[in-house]
Amino acid sequence: MTVDQLIGAGVLAATLRLATPILLAALGGVVSERAGVVNIALEGCMLVGAFFGVVAADQSHSVVVALVAAMAVGAGLAAIHAVAAIHLRSDQIVSGMALNILALGLTSYLDYQFYGTTGTPSDLAGVPDIEIAPLAAVPFIGDVIAHQNAIVWAGLALVVLIQVFLFRTVPGLRLRAVGEHPRAAETVGIAVRQTRYWAVIASGMLAALGGAYLSLSVAHSFTDGMTGGRGFIGLAAMIFGRWTPVGALVASLIFGYGTALSFSLQGASIGDVRVPVQLLSTLPYVLTILAVAGFVGRSRPPAADGLPYETEGHA
Amino acid sequence: MPVASVIFALAIGAIFVLLSGHDPIAAYVDLFRGAFGSPYDITETLIQTIPLVLAGLAVAVAFRTGLFNIGAESQLLIGAVAAGAVGARFADLPGFLLFPMVLAAGIGAGAGWAAIAGYLKAARGVNEVITTIMQNYIVVFVMHWLLQNGPMTAPNALGTPASAPIGAGAVLPIIIPNELVPLTRLHAGIFLAIAAVVVFWFLLWRTPLGYELRAVGLGARAAAQAGIDPRTRTVIAMAIAGGFAGMAGMIQVTGVFHRVFDGFSSGYGFDAIAVALLGKNSPIGIALAALLFGAFARGGSIMQANAGVSAQLVSVIEAVVLFVIAAELIVRVLTARRRARKPLEAIA
Numbered sequence: 001m002t003v004d005q006l007i008g009a010g011v012l013a014a015t016l017r018l019a020t021p022i023l024l025a026a027l028g029g030v031v032s033e034r035a036g037v038v039n040i041a042l043e044g045c046m047l048v049g050a051f052f053g054v055v056a057a058d059q060s061h062s063v064v065v066a067l068v069a070a071m072a073v074g075a076g077l078a079a080i081h082a083v084a085a086i087h088l089r090s091d092q093i094v095s096g097m098a099l100n101i102l103a104l105g106l107t108s109y110l111d112y113q114f115y116g117t118t119g120t121p122s123d124l125a126g127v128p129d130i131e132i133a134p135l136a137a138v139p140f141i142g143d144v145i146a147h148q149n150a151i152v153w154a155g156l157a158l159v160v161l162i163q164v165f166l167f168r169t170v171p172g173l174r175l176r177a178v179g180e181h182p183r184a185a186e187t188v189g190i191a192v193r194q195t196r197y198w199a200v201i202a203s204g205m206l207a208a209l210g211g212a213y214l215s216l217s218v219a220h221s222f223t224d225g226m227t228g229g230r231g232f233i234g235l236a237a238m239i240f241g242r243w244t245p246v247g248a249l250v251a252s253l254i255f256g257y258g259t260a261l262s263f264s265l266q267g268a269s270i271g272d273v274r275v276p277v278q279l280l281s282t283l284p285y286v287l288t289i290l291a292v293a294g295f296v297g298r299s300r301p302p303a304a305d306g307l308p309y310e311t312e313g314h315a
Numbered sequence: 316m317p318v319a320s321v322i323f324a325l326a327i328g329a330i331f332v333l334l335s336g337h338d339p340i341a342a343y344v345d346l347f348r349g350a351f352g353s354p355y356d357i358t359e360t361l362i363q364t365i366p367l368v369l370a371g372l373a374v375a376v377a378f379r380t381g382l383f384n385i386g387a388e389s390q391l392l393i394g395a396v397a398a399g400a401v402g403a404r405f406a407d408l409p410g411f412l413l414f415p416m417v418l419a420a421g422i423g424a425g426a427g428w429a430a431i432a433g434y435l436k437a438a439r440g441v442n443e444v445i446t447t448i449m450q451n452y453i454v455v456f457v458m459h460w461l462l463q464n465g466p467m468t469a470p471n472a473l474g475t476p477a478s479a480p481i482g483a484g485a486v487l488p489i490i491i492p493n494e495l496v497p498l499t500r501l502h503a504g505i506f507l508a509i510a511a512v513v514v515f516w517f518l519l520w521r522t523p524l525g526y527e528l529r530a531v532g533l534g535a536r537a538a539a540q541a542g543i544d545p546r547t548r549t550v551i552a553m554a555i556a557g558g559f560a561g562m563a564g565m566i567q568v569t570g571v572f573h574r575v576f577d578g579f580s581s582g583y584g585f586d587a588i589a590v591a592l593l594g595k596n597s598p599i600g601i602a603l604a605a606l607l608f609g610a611f612a613r614g615g616s617i618m619q620a621n622a623g624v625s626a627q628l629v630s631v632i633e634a635v636v637l638f639v640i641a642a643e644l645i646v647r648v649l650t651a652r653r654r655a656r657k658p659l660e661a662i663a
Contacts, residue, residue, distance in 0.1 A: 105630025
């Protein structure tokens with residue numbers, strides 16, 4: 001094991017890359033839960049984003065069309081969850097899980113019907129990297145950030161945007177009011193259900209962007225179940241980050257670092273013992289459990305999180 | 316109501332078949348024939364049903380206690396790993412010693428693994444949904460290691476990383492004579508599954524512990540007021556749940572595969588969520604729902620081979636069933652317009 005394997009520029013660059021999909025899911029979780037809706041369908045939204053991003057890229061040969069399509073389908077799946085959670089007052093966990101299974105089944109089904117067993121086309125339009133020429137020559141920093149993907153930067157920008165939106169604007173205050181005390185919010189004229197719909201739909205779009213990042217920026221292909229639980233890890237990052245965008249970023253970077261380590265330590269040995277690659281791969285998942293176990297008591301979810309809201313006199 | 320949701324789901328599934336350019340009627344006929352078309356097909360359907368029953372019970376015990384156990388898949392897998400390890404390590408022991416050891420290993424491993432999620436919920440307030448989902452991924456990678464280049468790796472002819480076979484003493488016998496149904500693989504695990512359903516019923520509705528678990532499930536605060544500590548019951552409920560799922564894995568090892576291999580479960584633990592919800596967390600309901608999904612699993616693979624419609628259609632149908640149950644209101648509004656509303660049972 002060397003210092004380079006632990007904190008080298010390669011590891012840090014990989015940390016940013018690997019944190020991005022988790023971050024986007026976590027941001028989706030923040031927006032949705034701040035408005036009072038638990039959306040564990042984020043994993044499914046990511047998966048449909050990944051798949052339909054590839055389909056649209058294949059059909060249109062345009063990255064922009066692909067990303068728009070991915071986010072539209074993610075919004076659609078999230079909208080189904082919104083109807084179930086907000087209008088039908090379903091159990092939000094069960095509805096979310098159902099949509100996750102639906103997303104997995106649907107994308108695997110369509111993957112087979114569209115592309116058979118040969119896999120998705122190899123000439124997909126991919127999301128480009130952003131080359132920051134002046135930085136490229138700077139040692140270390142250049143290696144970390146000079147060649148990152150456009151969606152990595154988009155994710156970082158969204159952290160700032162959503163942080164400012166939630167905590168420095170009136171609509172953001174309203175959204176949080178809906179998640180903390182919907183009755184009080186309604187009393188002052190805020191449309192509770194409408195706000196929740198938009199929040200859930202936005203969360204689906206964010207997660208789908210994370211999914212499209214996986215298929216169009218990283219893998220340049222789609223494989224069944226390729227999101228591998230990143231939507232769920234995103235929810236853990238949201239909790240760990242105390243339901244704030246900046247907190248979610250920090251948490252996502254920690255998970256990203258855990259994953260980056262699991263790659264860079266492949267073949268490494270501690271003393272004489274070679275660390276098995278597969279056991280290193282469990283690192284992000286173990287880290288998630290530990291992080292949530294250590295932090296859940298100390299961070300508080302929005303007061304009305306997960307509770308359906310019934311207009312008075314309507315029940 | 317469960318029947319209505321299945322019919323609704325089949326209709327949605329038909330739309331997808333139609334959209335992908337196939338004949339839905341033909342696909343469903345193939346599905347049904349594949350599941351029940353011959354005595355052999357029926358025994359194959361039952362083989363799929365057995366692990367679904369047990370994993371369904373694993374989800375249902377947790378539901379009854381107000382917990383959502385999404386980890387039946389990894390509890391099943393770890394039960395299979397433990398059963399496979401013990402069965403192979405002590406392969407020379409006679410059956411009357413080896414089988415109980417393998418059974419205990421499977422149940423114990425599943426129970427211990429699931430109890431971690433229960434403990435984290437009880438002691439640290441960690442949502443069991445997150446823990447059990449993460450556990451699912453962890454076990455998959457641990458199995459990769461164990462079977463690809465770890466302590467359980469053994470040379471084999473399967474073309475996939477696998478463990479050494481278990482001892483003959485631990486193998487569950489085939490229960491139908493070859494003359495009656497040629498080549499059938501239906502094994503004595505079906506009796507274990509039936510016994511587990513009875514145990515589930517007896518435990519929950521005929522013992523003090525079962526009463527306490529259900530009390531916690533209906534309202535943790537009220538239960539605590541009545542002197543039932545929800546935290547200990549949470550750990551116990553998860554352990555029991557894991558025991559059922561571990562037994563499912565153990566039966567797959569002793570009854571079907573006689574060893575553990577990479578990619579061992581075809582998602583029984585996830586199908587189990589639909590089984591438990593569709594079966595309303597009741598013993599008979601779970602058995603019937605497991606039979607339905609067992610038929611889907613068996614029939615789906617035949618449908619894929621014959622009609623060229625991906626067997627994944629089955630997971631689409633399953634998800635719609637789940638969603639409709641979650642959004643129970645849709646069906647209730649469609650069937651009986653103004654019946655009194657009642658909250659979805661025992662899901663917190």
